[in-house]
Amino acid sequence: MKTLTHTCHYTLCSYDELSEQDCHLIDAAKQAIKQSYAPYSHFHVGAATLLDDDTIVIGSNQENAAYPSGMCAERTALFYAGSAHPNRAVVALAIAAYTEGEFTATPISPCGACRQVILEMEQRHNHPIRILLYGTEGIIVVEGGIKELLPLTFSASFLK
Ligand code: THU
Numbered sequence: 705m706k707t708l709t710h711t712c713h714y715t716l717c718s719y720d721e722l723s724e725q726d727c728h729l730i731d732a733a734k735q736a737i738k739q740s741y742a743p744y745s746h747f748h749v750g751a752a753t754l755l756d757d758d759t760i761v762i763g764s765n766q767e768n769a770a771y772p773s774g775m776c777a778e779r780t781a782l783f784y785a786g787s788a789h790p791n792r793a794v795v796a797l798a799i800a801a802y803t804e805g806e807f808t809a810t811p812i813s814p815c816g817a818c819r820q821v822i823l824e825m826e827q828r829h830n831h832p833i834r835i836l837l838y839g840t841e842g843i844i845v846v847e848g849g850i851k852e853l854l855p856l857t858f859s860a861s862f863l864k
Pocket of ligand 1: 748
């Protein structure tokens with residue numbers, strides 16, 4: 705028997721320490737929050753994907769009275785990117801959240817279902833997706849992509 709450990713590598717930084725392009729992507733995620741539809745949770749989330757031609761595609765959470773029919777911001781953005789720009793790799797994804805009149809102090813992190821969809825998008829284009837999680841008290845940058853956040857993945861390789 706042996707015990708293995710999964711380690712998550714990420715960087716904590718401030719907005720000022722980011723590149724202009726990263727700041728721009730975070731700004732887009734924050735802007736996307738304005739299009740969130742969250743009348744039930746009042747938890748508004750915005751996501752912005754950066755494509756390999758520098759296009760930014762945004763998404764926001766879209767809730768539903770039948771709660772499970774709603775959709776997270778990350779998947780809204782990724783599915784939109786995948787359908788409108790099917791031949792473009794997603795190279796980065798920024799996420800921000802707003803509730804009770806302010807952006808969250810702590811960055812929020814994608815849910816399990818969104819992590820699975822991020823993995824699929826990485827594999828679709830064979831390109832890791834840098835993940836930027838915005839909080840007013842600090843920003844988390846996951847340079848290595850979804851492998852840092854989703855160990856022991858289920859992917860297409862099992863279906864062969
Ligand atoms: N939500 C997202 O859009 N992204 C996340 O990473 C976490 C949660 C949404 C789903 C739901 O509309 C609301 O936030 C509360 O869970």
